[in-house]
Amino acid sequence: MAKIPAEAVERLHSQGYKLTKPRQAILAWFFAEQTMITAQELYRALVQRKAGVGLTSVYRNLEVLVEVGLLRQVCFHDGCQRFELVQPGEHQHHLICSGCGRVIKFSGCPLAKLERDLETTTGFTVDRHSLQIFGRCRQCQEESTLGNRSI
Amino acid sequence: MAKIPAEAVERLHSQGYKLTKPRQAILAWFFAEQTMITAQELYRALVQRKAGVGLTSVYRNLEVLVEVGLLRQVCFHDGCQRFELVQPGEHQHHLICSGCGRVIKFSGCPLAKLERDLETTTGFTVDRHSLQIFGRCRQCQEESTLGNRSI
DNA sequence: ACCTAACTGAAAGTCATTTTCAGTTAGGTT
DNA sequence: AACCTAACTGAAAATGACTTTCAGTTAGGT
Numbered sequence: 522m523a524k525i526p527a528e529a530v531e532r533l534h535s536q537g538y539k540l541t542k543p544r545q546a547i548l549a550w551f552f553a554e555q556t557m558i559t560a561q562e563l564y565r566a567l568v569q570r571k572a573g574v575g576l577t578s579v580y581r582n583l584e585v586l587v588e589v590g591l592l593r594q595v596c597f598h599d600g601c602q603r604f605e606l607v608q609p610g611e612h613q614h615h616l617i618c619s620g621c622g623r624v625i626k627f628s629g630c631p632l633a634k635l636e637r638d639l640e641t642t643t644g645f646t647v648d649r650h651s652l653q654i655f656g657r658c659r660q661c662q663e664e665s666t667l668g669n670r671s672i
Numbered sequence: 673m674a675k676i677p678a679e680a681v682e683r684l685h686s687q688g689y690k691l692t693k694p695r696q697a698i699l700a701w702f703f704a705e706q707t708m709i710t711a712q713e714l715y716r717a718l719v720q721r722k723a724g725v726g727l728t729s730v731y732r733n734l735e736v737l738v739e740v741g742l743l744r745q746v747c748f749h750d751g752c753q754r755f756e757l758v759q760p761g762e763h764q765h766h767l768i769c770s771g772c773g774r775v776i777k778f779s780g781c782p783l784a785k786l787e788r789d790l791e792t793t794t795g796f797t798v799d800r801h802s803l804q805i806f807g808r809c810r811q812c813q814e815e816s817t818l819g820n821r822s823i
Numbered sequence: 824a825c826c827t828a829a830c831t832g833a834a835a836g837t838c839a840t841t842t843t844c845a846g847t848t849a850g851g852t853t
Numbered sequence: 854a855a856c857c858t859a860a861c862t863g864a865a866a867a868t869g870a871c872t873t874t875c876a877g878t879t880a881g882g883t
Contacts, residue, residue, distance in 0.1 A: 690830070694832095695830095725831095729831065
């Protein structure tokens with residue numbers, strides 16, 4: 522099984538969580554793949570790798586890993602909840618193709634000023650935001666010209 | 673039953689949809705309440721109003737109304753799909769309190785430039801985005817100081 | 824009044840997610 | 854190294870949002 526960065530293990534221990542086999546398998550998957558995945562897809566991927574992890578544990582541990590801040594949950598337009606590694610210090614969003622589902626990450630989020638303004642006008646304390654941009658990648662633009670099916 | 677604006681009816685007819693009783697009840701709810709709601713909540717609200725609308729029809733018609741552009745579907749951080757009226761010509765986002773669920777709408781979305789940049793750098797055609805900002809309203813900030821429960 | 828494609832509700836089905844529960848284990852303590 | 858126990862596990866059952874099916878019903882054009 523792949524190595525888990527010491528800071529990640531420390532993060533778990535410091536909040537009273539153990540580094541169990543399922544937890545290890547799940548983290549290993551994210552560190553190896555560096556991409557987004559749903560709970561169901563992750564479960565299937567782990568079964569294929571013979572990681573011996575139950576579906577229940579996948580759900581429970583994704584929740585724990587979000588809680589300790591190692592993962593982030595992103596809600597897609599289709600209602601799917603996907604999970605991804607939180608890259609330390611990095612602030613990223615996604616450009617998603619509604620034709621093929623391809624995801625392009627980008628940084629350079631222009632929302633900081635807006636959030637400051639909202640805090641002063643509304644009295645809220647802002648602590649996070651969710652932004653996804655939807656469109657069609659070049660390939661899917663061509664396909665739809667040819668009259669093909671899409672999501 | 674409340675009156676439905678003629679443009680809304682026209683919008684349905686022009687796309688081959690009829691103004692049925694369930695459709696009318698659902699639109700009436702949105703025009704009266706001017707707020708967001710989930711499919712389940714809307715069903716319960718309509719039952720309470722004795723609108724005589726089945727759950728199946730609620731789901732089917734929310735889908736139709738989104739398709740013709742009268743409603744918009746917003747995915748919340750908790751995974752809930754909520755629906756709201758599309759205000760003609762208006763571009764709005766939401767500031768959501770994770771303590772009490774209160775929603776504040778705001779306009780003044782600073783994403784147009786970002787989207788243009790993304791189009792040139794990635795070759796995507798951008799056609800919509802989803803943005804929600806989460807925080808705590810003044811009231812819930814006070815409550816959590818007092819050690820109360822929250823979402 | 825008639826016609827018919829669009830539509831309806833009830834019931835059954837699907838599928839992601841959560842809960843329950845009887846054991847198991849990580850990892851600190853003696 | 855054996856021990857302790859709260860954290861954890863997987864299987865099975867339960868939940869709950871949403872979809873499909875189907876036998877009728879209706880809006881609205883002719």
